[in-house]
Amino acid sequence: MALGLGCSARPGNAKNNKTGSWRVFKPNFNSEKCTKCGMCRMICPEGCISETEDEGFTPDLSYCKGCGLCAAECPVSGITMEQEEK
Amino acid sequence: MEGSHAVAKAVKQCRPQVVPAYPITPQTHIVEAIAEMVANCELLAEYITVESEFSALSACLGASAAGSRTYSATTSQGLALMFEVCFNVSGMRLPVVMTIANRALGAPLSIWNDQQDSISIRDAGWMQFYAEDNQEATDLHYIAYKVAENPEVLLPALVCFDGFILSHTYEPVDMISQDEADRYLPPFRPVQRLDADDPVSYGMYATPEYYLEFRYEHDQAMKRAKKIISDAGREFGTMFGRDYTSLTEGYRLEDADIALVTMGSLAGTVKDAIDEMREKGKKVGLLRIRCFRPFPTEEVAKALAGVKTVAVLDKNISVGSKGAIALEIKDALYGKSPMVLDYILGLGGRDVRKLDIKKIVELAEQGMGDQFYGLRREVL
Numbered sequence: 001m002a003l004g005l006g007c008s009a010r011p012g013n014a015k016n017n018k019t020g021s022w023r024v025f026k027p028n029f030n031s032e033k034c035t036k037c038g039m040c041r042m043i044c045p046e047g048c049i050s051e052t053e054d055e056g057f058t059p060d061l062s063y064c065k066g067c068g069l070c071a072a073e074c075p076v077s078g079i080t081m082e083q084e085e086k
Numbered sequence: 087m088e089g090s091h092a093v094a095k096a097v098k099q100c101r102p103q104v105v106p107a108y109p110i111t112p113q114t115h116i117v118e119a120i121a122e123m124v125a126n127c128e129l130l131a132e133y134i135t136v137e138s139e140f141s142a143l144s145a146c147l148g149a150s151a152a153g154s155r156t157y158s159a160t161t162s163q164g165l166a167l168m169f170e171v172c173f174n175v176s177g178m179r180l181p182v183v184m185t186i187a188n189r190a191l192g193a194p195l196s197i198w199n200d201q202q203d204s205i206s207i208r209d210a211g212w213m214q215f216y217a218e219d220n221q222e223a224t225d226l227h228y229i230a231y232k233v234a235e236n237p238e239v240l241l242p243a244l245v246c247f248d249g250f251i252l253s254h255t256y257e258p259v260d261m262i263s264q265d266e267a268d269r270y271l272p273p274f275r276p277v278q279r280l281d282a283d284d285p286v287s288y289g290m291y292a293t294p295e296y297y298l299e300f301r302y303e304h305d306q307a308m309k310r311a312k313k314i315i316s317d318a319g320r321e322f323g324t325m326f327g328r329d330y331t332s333l334t335e336g337y338r339l340e341d342a343d344i345a346l347v348t349m350g351s352l353a354g355t356v357k358d359a360i361d362e363m364r365e366k367g368k369k370v371g372l373l374r375i376r377c378f379r380p381f382p383t384e385e386v387a388k389a390l391a392g393v394k395t396v397a398v399l400d401k402n403i404s405v406g407s408k409g410a411i412a413l414e415i416k417d418a419l420y421g422k423s424p425m426v427l428d429y430i431l432g433l434g435g436r437d438v439r440k441l442d443i444k445k446i447v448e449l450a451e452q453g454m455g456d457q458f459y460g461l462r463r464e465v466l
Contacts, residue, residue, distance in 0.1 A: 005240065006179035007290045007300055008278060021295070 019046070023066035025081040031056045033078030040070035040079060089220040089252040090115030092259040093159075093185055093245075096227040098129045099267035100183075102157035106134035106145035110164040111197045112249035113187040117159055139164040143171040143182070150180040151288050153279030155231065158182070161249055162189035162203045169207060175242045176211030177304065178289045181234035181274070182242040183227065187249040188350065188401075190434040198435020199249045201350060205378075205402040205410045211304050213243040213311060214379040216349040218335075220257045222376075223247040225328055228262075228271050232318045235274050239311045241304075248351040250435070262326050270325055308380045315377055333382035335374040336389050338364060342371030344450055345390055345424075347415055348399040349375045352438055356399070359443035370447055375411060386418040396426045397450040399438075403430045408456065427455020436460060 004010075029040075031054075040057050041049040048060040049070060059070070071079040087095075094116050097105075105124070107117035123129040132149075136142045139160050146156040160168065165186060175182050186204045190196040204214055215230060217223035223245065230243040247253060262270070278286055292300055316331050323329025337357050339345060346356050353374040363370045373389050375382075390396055396419070400409020407413065412428035419426060427450050432438045438460075446459060 003296070003299055003303060004286075004290070005278060006177065006288055007292055007296075008178070008286050008288045009290045011285050011287075013287075013290075017293075021293075 018062045020062045020064050023064060023084060025066040025068055026084040027059055027070055028080050028082055029058060030078045033076045035076055037075060039073050039075060043069050043073045087259045088256050089223060091119050092220050092224045094119035095261055096224040097157050098123050099264055100227055100231050100271055102131050103154040104132045104149035104156045106136050106142045107158050108136050108139050108142045110161055112189060112253045113159045113161045116185055139167040140171060143168040146182045147171060147175050147180060150182050151280045153276040155274040156182050159185035161187045162191055165203045165207060166191060172207050172210040172212060174289060179240040180242060181240055183230045183234055184244055186244050186246040187253040188246050189249040196434040199251050200401040200433045202402045204244055204246045208410060213241055215245050215377055217247040218351055218353045218374060220252055220259050223252060224259050225322060228267060229318045229322055229330060232271050233311060233315050236314050237277055239307055239314055241307055241311060251351045312380045312382060333377035334385050334389060335376060337372040339371035339373060339389060341369055343369040343394045344447055345371050345373055345393040345396050346399060347373045347396055347411060349378060349411060352399060355438060355440055356443050359440040363444060363447060381414050383418045390419060390424055393424050395450050396424045397446055398428045400428060400430050401432045429455060429459040431459040
């Protein structure tokens with residue numbers, strides 16, 4: 001993002017802000033435990049979890065802020081949060 | 087003409103399209119006069135009667151972002167109430183021009199003059215001009231708009247003049263005509279503006295990855311403004327005969343041993359005192375700061391290079407430190423020979439007379455400074 005005069009921005013600009021850079025903890029999805037219930041996708045406040053081709057789920061790390069809600073809600077504890085080194 | 091009315095007439099000739107204002111002593115006569123001009127259709131502007139100064143400047147912000155030339159005026163507690171919006175206006179790079187009829191800040195409550203109010207928003211990123219007399223206060227408004235709206239600058243500006251001492255004083259003021267004003271100051275052409283058909287958001291959220299860069303850009307614009315102020319001042323001089331090329335004004339400085347430094351109307355008294363001291367053989371001069379932000383550091387260093395002692399007259403104090411002008415002068419002269427002494431005086435409307443200036447020069451000759459001048463010890 002080039003600096004807009006007076007910190008101004010055109011519509012749709014938020015898509016360019018990779019809010020994933022805010023993240024401290026990264027979710028690790030264990031596909032072997034996953035029962036494909038979809039709870040993680042439903043609870044994600046960023047809407048960044050999507051279904052994969054093999055019907056599992058995966059977060060878009062460009063936007064995942066690492067809130068950990070998916071890990072807390074997963075009924076089979078198939079998601080773990082790990083501190084990320086940057 | 088009364089100072090406030092001269093300023094109001096100059097503002098009218100600058101053709102602001104939106105004027106949100108809230109009355110406060112001693113600024114009232116300016117906004118009353120403008121309200122009358124709008125009511126009489128002499129000025130085609132939207133005059134917004136707001137419920138506070140916070141709203142006044144907020145309305146300026148919105149109107150300026152929408153592409154209008156905007157104006158307001160305030161002082162003291164009113165400016166203090168605008169504090170938050172001041173940073174938003176300058177950060178969004180909106181060229182609002184506002185007059186400050188300088189007044190002390192409470193508590194204790196005072197309606198009288200010093201320069202604590204505008205000095206206290208020194209770091210808000212607005213340009214700050216200080217007028218010595220009503221002629222200059224009037225002229226600075228045309229210059230302020232011209233510089234503020236320059237695409238290389240795009241920063242708001244305060245035109246400060248001393249409350250009551252100038253605002254309520256009748257002086258001859260040479261007004262330029264509307265045609266001349268229009269030739270000097272063309273209509274505002276915003277680089278971007280709020281427009282529903284071509285949407286843009288202002289003042290977005292900047293993460294730590296961007297904030298520093300925005301402040302850098304802001305500072306760069308302020309630094310570029312130095313030359314643009316000078317150019318606009320020269321053009322004003324060429325067109326109307328009163329030259330404002332320099333951001334400072336030197337008075338009998340050439341061979342001076344002692345230089346007094348101040349801003350605003352006090353300079354008039356200082357000049358008279360200097361003339362009398364010169365007759366008695368004292369080599370005293372004055373450097374008046376007309377533009378406090380951006381601060382003309384190089385110009386000041388050059389002007390004061392030859393003097394032995396600099397006595398700074400500050401009508402403000404950064405409590406726990408020194409007067410704001412003295413700090414700037416010390417910075418400009420760091421590593422150079424003149425001794426800089428600071429005198430805090432005239433706060434809350436305390437009169438400063440020629441004899442006070444002479445006493446200060448005597449103190450400076452003895453190397454005594456960095457003090458409040460004129461304290462009534464008997465009431466302490």
